[in-house]
Amino acid sequence: MAELVIPIRPMNGGNGLYSYSKNSIIQRKAIEATKELINKTIAEELDVNTFSSSNTFRIADLGCSVGTNTLLAVKNIINAVQHKFQSQGNGTKLPEFQVFFNDQASNDFNQLFTSLPSEIQYFAAGVPGSFYRRLFPKYSLHFVHSSSAAHWLSRVPEEVEDKSSPAWNKGKVHYSNSTAEVIKAFEAQFAKDMDNFLKIRAQEIVHGGLMVLILPGRFNGAPHANNYINKAYELLESSLIDMAKKGMISDEKVDSFNVPVYYASLQEVEAAVKRNGCFNIELMENIIHEKPQPKVMSATFRAGLEGTFKEHFGDEILDELFDKLLYNKLQESSLHSKSCESVYLFVSLKRNTDA
Template sequence: MAFLLSSTPSLMTEVVVRPMNGGNGLHSYSKNSTFQRKAIEAAKELINKAIAEKLDIKIFSSSNSFKIADLGCSVGTNTLLAVQNVIDAVERKFQSQGKSTQHPEFQVFFNDQASNDFNQLFTSIPPNIPYFAAGVPGSFHRRLFPNNSLHFVHSSCAAQWLSRVPEDVLDKSSPAWNKGRVHYSNSTPQVMKAFEDQFAEDMDNFMKLRAQEIVVGGLMALILPGRLNETPHTEAYLNKAFEQVESSLIDMAKKGIIREEKIDSFNIPIYFASLQEVESAVKRNGCFSIEIMENIPHEKPQPKVMSSTLRAGLEGTIKEHFGDEILDELFDTLVCNKLEESSLITESCKSVGLFVVLKRKPNE
């Protein structure tokens, strides 16, 4: 999944788009996204359940075409697994109703930022796929599809990325200025509130846009890495992992490898929410009913694997802001070592995914 990062700390007028690492090389997302893949695998049976129990096949019987969008698809085979799980579940739904010969044609829209490596993605698609594939470039924080055109929307390990860094955390005159830090979880209450508010704003917008694009009766499945309700941000496993990136950059600044001012003007636009926060966004929107909402276990990878996962997601943005000469030392040495050293602490932290299935309600 690509994300947005402001490169102008005071005015927030310029946005730089940096996707996950493309290609198929050592540090690519396609080679370093098993953590994200396990979330898709963990949700498979819940996807089956949602489609078996909540999907009314009448919503697309007139067109005989079932349209699926995977938002924040990135590159590699994770997105292919996710959409195949949906297609298999829809076909089983038809079989269960004695209509195995009447299943629809499937069209799949793979969405991510325009700078995503779509070439690598489409190269990964095997021949003779049971659907028509198309790429849709653009941020899911904006409209992507015509009104009432989608029957199933899927998004995994993507909606935790914010549309931007909250303005206040980069404003030297604000109480929420996140000086000397690049993450929110171990910072001041004002910083955490700024990120919390930005996530709420982004989710409100996300729900509004998807309500326009999904047909009445259509489903949306969201998988977000997050935290348990009432769990402090400092006790969430992924926040602990991102804190090691922050700590490593601070160490580099102390050694004079990077300038402290570069840290002051840099924040990672990510937020790990709870189910309670997602539920609040759904209720504020009012266009969807909550069909399934639960936490799913998310296995913690070994420190070296987690370091590679972080690099695959952050390398482009780190390179843009700090230069590419620090990448190997930052991730392969400092972050990896800090994850090893903190393994006893992170062992007690919860690693969970948020799984939510929503159904588009009729317009009132």
């Protein structure tokens, strides 16, 4: 496999003003909104007899970042698995739980593990590395969870940064309001990454094991430009362009920068699952997500993108960039109109026993 390019920096670590720990309420609400769907998946699809020979139930959270969101997700999963065992008369044979928290090697794992409660129901371990690579031994995981992570691409599509390509995204840093060629390049990169993601997970998850993906996305067939998060990115892009016009950053810096994210539809995810052939789709739903207020949106962007913007543009522009985004863009925008939807995708998969 060719070496992957991972251009995005991890979410802001620590517990400071602009940390992910303090500015990830949007992501937390997605976990809360899908709790009952995870309960339903485990109650209906987890075959405890499959794991009766193992004393350990292994869970991985991919793209865990820092703070308490991942801890909440893991707690919900473990509670649901325990309830499933007890409901089948296996209460005295509850397994021990091992939880693997995965993110990039430069993620602030120290902040994550200092957030662990003093008494937990599981054995915790950190697993550094991109989830677009193998992370675990074959057939070792019983449940994989990933929330607000799989929309990050392994890289910016090459043609988007190629000046000789029709898909060169000149003067922009996002895809949704760009040319058809740029949008197609991001669509293709997402399909390639999701194919790779599923291929790798199929090797790591036991037959009969479950995987739940929760990712911000859009409705089937909906224009990319009508998506709430894409609209917010367009405003961030506009803030950068304003700063370039003032000479605060160069046009070349803008031309050479693209955010490696893509907001897919359930149809696109379903197509990837069918191409892979190793998973059955158990449940897929669009979850309407509450549109955050401008201050929350700006803080979320800063917590998630500050490291990446600092690396490319320098730290001198950060305060003005996110102030401009908040006060001159988000507060004056029409993001809360009915035509602009905020959607999360919920995808529940079960590893085939015959593939």
